[in-house]
Amino acid sequence: MRTITEEIRNDIENMIFDYYAEECEVDRSEITMQSNPQEELGGDSLMFVELIELASDKYNLDVKLQSVGKYMLKAPLNTMKDVVDVFCKIYQYGNDIVNL
Amino acid sequence: MYQKAFLFNGIGSEPERLLSKMTKDMVEKFKQYQFEAFSLVNLNTDIEKNYPEDKLIAKWITSSVCDKVVFEKFIERGIFPDIGAGYSSGIVSICAAFSVFTYEFAYKIIMSNKLTMNALKANNKNLDMGVIIGLDVNFVRELISKFHLENKVFIGSINSKVYTLITGEADSVELLLNAASDEGAMKSIKMNVGISYHCPLIAPYCLEYNSFCATGKYNDPDYPIISVYDRRIMTSADDLRQENCINVPSPLRWDLTLCRLEELGVTEFFDMSADCTIKRFSRCECKSTKIFAHTDI
Numbered sequence: 001m002r003t004i005t006e007e008i009r010n011d012i013e014n015m016i017f018d019y020y021a022e023e024c025e026v027d028r029s030e031i032t033m034q035s036n037p038q039e040e041l042g043g044d045s046l047m048f049v050e051l052i053e054l055a056s057d058k059y060n061l062d063v064k065l066q067s068v069g070k071y072m073l074k075a076p077l078n079t080m081k082d083v084v085d086v087f088c089k090i091y092q093y094g095n096d097i098v099n100l
Numbered sequence: 101m102y103q104k105a106f107l108f109n110g111i112g113s114e115p116e117r118l119l120s121k122m123t124k125d126m127v128e129k130f131k132q133y134q135f136e137a138f139s140l141v142n143l144n145t146d147i148e149k150n151y152p153e154d155k156l157i158a159k160w161i162t163s164s165v166c167d168k169v170v171f172e173k174f175i176e177r178g179i180f181p182d183i184g185a186g187y188s189s190g191i192v193s194i195c196a197a198f199s200v201f202t203y204e205f206a207y208k209i210i211m212s213n214k215l216t217m218n219a220l221k222a223n224n225k226n227l228d229m230g231v232i233i234g235l236d237v238n239f240v241r242e243l244i245s246k247f248h249l250e251n252k253v254f255i256g257s258i259n260s261k262v263y264t265l266i267t268g269e270a271d272s273v274e275l276l277l278n279a280a281s282d283e284g285a286m287k288s289i290k291m292n293v294g295i296s297y298h299c300p301l302i303a304p305y306c307l308e309y310n311s312f313c314a315t316g317k318y319n320d321p322d323y324p325i326i327s328v329y330d331r332r333i334m335t336s337a338d339d340l341r342q343e344n345c346i347n348v349p350s351p352l353r354w355d356l357t358l359c360r361l362e363e364l365g366v367t368e369f370f371d372m373s374a375d376c377t378i379k380r381f382s383r384c385e386c387k388s389t390k391i392f393a394h395t396d397i
Binding site for chain 2: 025046047049050053065066068069070071072073098
């Protein structure tokens with residue numbers, strides 16, 4: 001398991017917010033931790049897949065989409081905070097996220 | 101030899117979503133073209149006012165009309181294709197845009213899907229399609245085997261390594277989608293269209309549709325079109341007639357089509373869909389090639 005620092009968490013949060021702002025054509029300042037990524041921002045599963053690939057490249061992560069998908073059965077993404085949390089978990093646990 | 105490839109989408113987008121990304125000028129043009137198209141095939145431009153069985157067709161024609169508006173925007177901006185590809189029923193839209201046949205004939209082809217729907221209904225065939233996102237296609241194949249669905253559900257298209265279109269008997273499609281969801285698919289959703297494109301099961305019921313496709317006047321395309329079935333480059337009227345006639349029952353490979361275009365030298369893809377769908381589902385497959393939607397120009 002990798003340790004996640006406050007700095008890395010902030011970095012992950014910025015990466016996610018920047019990505020959603022650009023892809024959903026929403027002003028970055030309008031996105032909050034309480035925003036619903038699908039209903040409010042217009043995000044979708046393909047975007048989420050791409051974001052996982054971006055994060056994998058950026059942080060040198062080894063994670064299968066299916067592992068993340070299984071984890072999300074237990075932790076659905078209703079807010080941007082949920083999205084940030086799942087990416088922090090991916091950073092920490094990689095494929096072992098499926099066992100959480 | 102080829103640098104710019106124009107990519108045309110098939111069915112599946114909701115009209116509201118298609119129009120939401122268009123500029124005011126594009127929407128005005130759309131309204132005019134939609135009126136002309138719908139008058140031709142006797143549909144109401146207020147989609148909800150059509151007979152239930154015509155609503156789907158109305159949405160599909162709306163999608164093709166939007167493609168026309170987007171295509172014209174690129175041409176007006178001086179961006180011309182060197183080659184093109186049509187995803188699924190996008191073959192009909194690209195044929196109209198590349199002057200293989202008229203837009204009028206294209207709309208009539210889309211309308212003639214009703215012949216297939218009627219044949220399915222008369223034979224009590226309940227078919228459908230679905231998409232699975234987030235599972236490797238080989239794993240989807242394993243699921244099909246695990247549930248003994250080999251003769252009931254088929255892979256209609258591999259759009260990318262983690263985006264699969266499945267097609268077949270409605271109950272079995274649903275079973276597979278539920279299994280995919282349980283196995284960690286990011287998305288597994290039934291399309292609820294009552295028809296299974298790119299599926300051998302539909303072959304006996306689309307004969308009238310195929311006959312209609314074959315009867316039209318076909319011309320050589322203004323620009324080459326790559327086949328999504330065997331990746332050959334089509335430059336003649338006869339090639340395109342055949343491609344339209346095999347479209348409905350044949351599985352396609354969008355992922356391989358994009359790869360082949362890159363091998364042929366394509367460095368820029370242009371998405372002709374109004375809601376930028378092609379860009380969204382193609383860029384997972386081709387990360388090194390730029391994909392531009394109409395909102396990018």
